[in-house]
Amino acid sequence: MSKLGPLYLGFDLSxxxxxxxxxxxxxxxxxxxxxxxxxxxxxxxGVEKGVLSNKEEQEVFAPVAMWLEALDLVLRRLQxxxxxxxxxxxxxxAGMQHGSVYWSTEAEALLAKLDGNRSLIEQLAPKAFSHANxxxxxxxxxxxxxxxxxxxxxxxxxxxxxTGSKAHHRFTGGQILRFRRHHxxxxxxxxxxxxxxxxxxxxxxxKIAPFDVSDVCGMNLWDIKRxxxxxxxxxxxxGPEDVGHLKKKLGKVPRDGGESMGIISRYYVDKYDxxxxxxxxxxxxxxxxxxxxxxxxxxxxxxxxxxxxxxxxSTPHYKSDPSYHFFNHPTTTGxxxxxxxxxxxxxxxxxxxxxxxxxxxxxxxSSSVWTKFDEIAAQTPPMGQDRQTSPMKMGLYFxxxxxxxxxxxxxxxxxxxxxxKSLIETSQGxxxxxxxxxxxxxxxxxxxxxxxxxxxxxxxxxMPPQPRRIYxxxxxxxxxxxxxxxxxxxxxxEGVFKLDVGENxxxxxxxxxxxxxIERKPGESFEDLIGxxxxxxxxxxxxxxxxxxxxxxxxxxxxxxxxxxxxQILRQEQASSxx
Numbered sequence: 001m002s003k004l005g006p007l008y009l010g011f012d013l014s015x016x017x018x019x020x021x022x023x024x025x026x027x028x029x030x031x032x033x034x035x036x037x038x039x040x041x042x043x044x045x046g047v048e049k050g051v052l053s054n055k056e057e058q059e060v061f062a063p064v065a066m067w068l069e070a071l072d073l074v075l076r077r078l079q080x081x082x083x084x085x086x087x088x089x090x091x092x093x094a095g096m097q098h099g100s101v102y103w104s105t106e107a108e109a110l111l112a113k114l115d116g117n118r119s120l121i122e123q124l125a126p127k128a129f130s131h132a133n134x135x136x137x138x139x140x141x142x143x144x145x146x147x148x149x150x151x152x153x154x155x156x157x158x159x160x161x162x163t164g165s166k167a168h169h170r171f172t173g174g175q176i177l178r179f180r181r182h183h184x185x186x187x188x189x190x191x192x193x194x195x196x197x198x199x200x201x202x203x204x205x206x207k208i209a210p211f212d213v214s215d216v217c218g219m220n221l222w223d224i225k226r227x228x229x230x231x232x233x234x235x236x237x238x239g240p241e242d243v244g245h246l247k248k249k250l251g252k253v254p255r256d257g258g259e260s261m262g263i264i265s266r267y268y269v270d271k272y273d274x275x276x277x278x279x280x281x282x283x284x285x286x287x288x289x290x291x292x293x294x295x296x297x298x299x300x301x302x303x304x305x306x307x308x309x310x311x312x313x314s315t316p317h318y319k320s321d322p323s324y325h326f327f328n329h330p331t332t333t334g335x336x337x338x339x340x341x342x343x344x345x346x347x348x349x350x351x352x353x354x355x356x357x358x359x360x361x362x363x364x365x366s367s368s369v370w371t372k373f374d375e376i377a378a379q380t381p382p383m384g385q386d387r388q389t390s391p392m393k394m395g396l397y398f399x400x401x402x403x404x405x406x407x408x409x410x411x412x413x414x415x416x417x418x419x420x421k422s423l424i425e426t427s428q429g430x431x432x433x434x435x436x437x438x439x440x441x442x443x444x445x446x447x448x449x450x451x452x453x454x455x456x457x458x459x460x461x462x463m464p465p466q467p468r469r470i471y472x473x474x475x476x477x478x479x480x481x482x483x484x485x486x487x488x489x490x491x492x493x494e495g496v497f498k499l500d501v502g503e504n505x506x507x508x509x510x511x512x513x514x515x516x517x518i519e520r521k522p523g524e525s526f527e528d529l530i531g532x533x534x535x536x537x538x539x540x541x542x543x544x545x546x547x548x549x550x551x552x553x554x555x556x557x558x559x560x561x562x563x564x565x566x567x568q569i570l571r572q573e574q575a576s577s578x579x
Contacts, residue, residue: 004087007031008518010511011074011093012504013200014286015062015136016050018070020078021504022088023511025519027533032504033077035070037062051136058140061133064101064199065125071203072119075272085274090514091204091264092281094289094506095196097218098170102131102179103192103208111206116270120203130189131179134196137170145174149220152236156322163233164217164224164326168403173220176246177237193249195219201283206265211253214330214337215285224318224328224336227255257282257331258517258526281517283510287312288330288337292509293501294471294539295531298335299457301467302499303448303486305476309345311448313338313467315455323404324451331513331526340451342404345444346475348397349373352440355433373437374481380438382488382554384430391415392558393430394565397440404447405566407573413439416561423564441482442555445489446562449555459493464556466491466547471499471540483544489555492546499540 005024012019021032035041037050045066046052053060079085107128114123126132135141149167150156156166167174172195180187192208195216201209216222221237223230229247238246264278287310291302296314304310315338320326329335353373360372384393395413396402402409413427430436456465470492476482477498487496501508515533516526 004084006089007083007087008511008514009088009091010507010509010514011091011200011283012286012289012507012510013067013070013093013095013196014050014506015096015138018067018074019504019507020074021507021511022078022083023508023515025515025533027512027515027530027535029504029508031078031081031083032507033074033081035074035077037066037070040073041066041069051138052133060136060138060140062099062136063132064129064134065121065132067200068120068124068203071200072121075268079272085268085272088274088278090279090281090518092510092514092517093197093200093204093283094286094510095198095200095215095283096137097195097215097285097287098137098172098175099134099196100172100175100179101134101194101196101199102129102186102190103194104128104130104189105191107191108208111202111208111265114206114265114267116267120267130191131183131186134199135170135175135179139175140169142169142174142178145177148177148236149174149233152232157320159220160320160322162223162225162230163220164320165220165324166322167220171218171220173233173237180238190249192251195285197283197285201261201280204264204268205262205280206267207262208251209261209280209283210251212282212284212288212330213253213255213257214288214328215283216253217327218285218325221250222253224326254282255333257284257329258513258520260517279518281514284330284513285327286506287339288327289506289509289513291337292330292512292526292530293505294499295527295534296471297468297527299468300471301452301469301490301492302471302473304474305345305472305482306474307346309340309342309444311338311340311452313452313455317455319454321451331516338452338455340404340448342402342444342447343400344398344402347399348444349440349476351399352397352433352436356437359433370479374479376434377437377441377485378481380435382551383442383558384435384439385554389419391417391429392561393435393439394446394558394562395436395439395443396566396569397436397443404451405570407569412565412569414565416558416565418557418561421564423561423568425568438485441485442489442558443562445486446555446559449490450559450563453559463493463547464491464552466493466552468492469494470496470546472496472543473499473501473505480543487544487546488548488551491552495542495546496544497540498543501539
């Protein structure tokens, strides 16, 4: 090992890129590189935004061979940036959740004898795979299978209780079931099935790597409380007579997120001069890896305000519901990762912003595009109430069909009287489009509060249950007005913080996991080790106050009305579709 000290590599195989970065033991980023699938491979593979699609079948998928080429390419690019791979002591990684890779009966032998004088694609594609493509999380071809999964255990609620989630198009169990039906010969020739994360891990360790204890929860096949495969769900997926074979295809799942998967394949030693003793750590899903980008404590929440909105929280409580997701924590036994995903995030806010800017053309310059929106949102009182007796203005804003709640694209506006519990769908009394500025931000945050409130705890001192801290990431985290409203709606004991780890939170979380796995003392948790080395001053900035009694109580009443509003809209939509 070099006198310069060890390095740890983290990888992120996402829909559009493969990123790799190296950090030192003190968590400082030393090197980074990326491969962009459209820029580097669209001419060869025909991908657009990293994927291929069959619109008629609503299939979205990626060629596995492209990922093989990408891994060799990103390693070469890291070398070009000057990295000495001989310093790398541990490697971990992450992959987009739910995607599946199908290995052939030849795969194990081919992985075991990889030759450093040839490329990965030369040696593995197509022989190592029974199917050339991997379904992407955007795939929507499995509605029939989703219905069967929801019905298998009696209800969506029961499925969520067992597996952490109701059935979703992207979840791996339904994808495997559809694969078996549509490609029976390929399924029969499949020796093992990997998630994207364990596929990438397999390439490094030179054998089929097991699933990670967190990523396995995104399959609708894993019984989270029992810590084992669920036989009824396996029987649905494989057929009652073939449960044993499917178990062999899936493999066993180690419980320790920091357990060694083995040393690095000789291929990387010969080709890139890695140290032969470099250890491979379990690779996890992209969302679980993201929460490892910082020492997220129980009841800390991470809110990603990008094109979509994602709410991630570490919690000791397992309280399932079909409207959100639970996963095992990727490193810490006894903790779970709670996740909410929304399709309509930044796009919905931008549509309101643009409507407001049409009334004020001077607001359309790039430097001032949010100025008018922010000004109006900040000046509007909570829930648009001029007085406490005024009705609350609330609505839903969905440019695209939404997951939570599951409704079509559209806009709905209501007036709610908390005292009388009345709820009227109307745009009367709304000064449009200005009134939408604050209302859309409140709408998105009230949905988060509604669905996370049962997981919160009080920190004492007569404080109501709420997050300890809120970390904002993504484009919306740059907006001071949104941050202020976030603190007013969601609370947070210590306040609202902007998290700045660049665009590589997922790969960074994987590298942190590698540091923890290799350098931890017996019994030392991820949070304790990373927390002792992580510099808050470098990565976070407090940008808004958290809990304030008056607005928090106002938004508590609004949350009740918001719940009523969603249920009314769902009833209306169901009645309309059945008419």
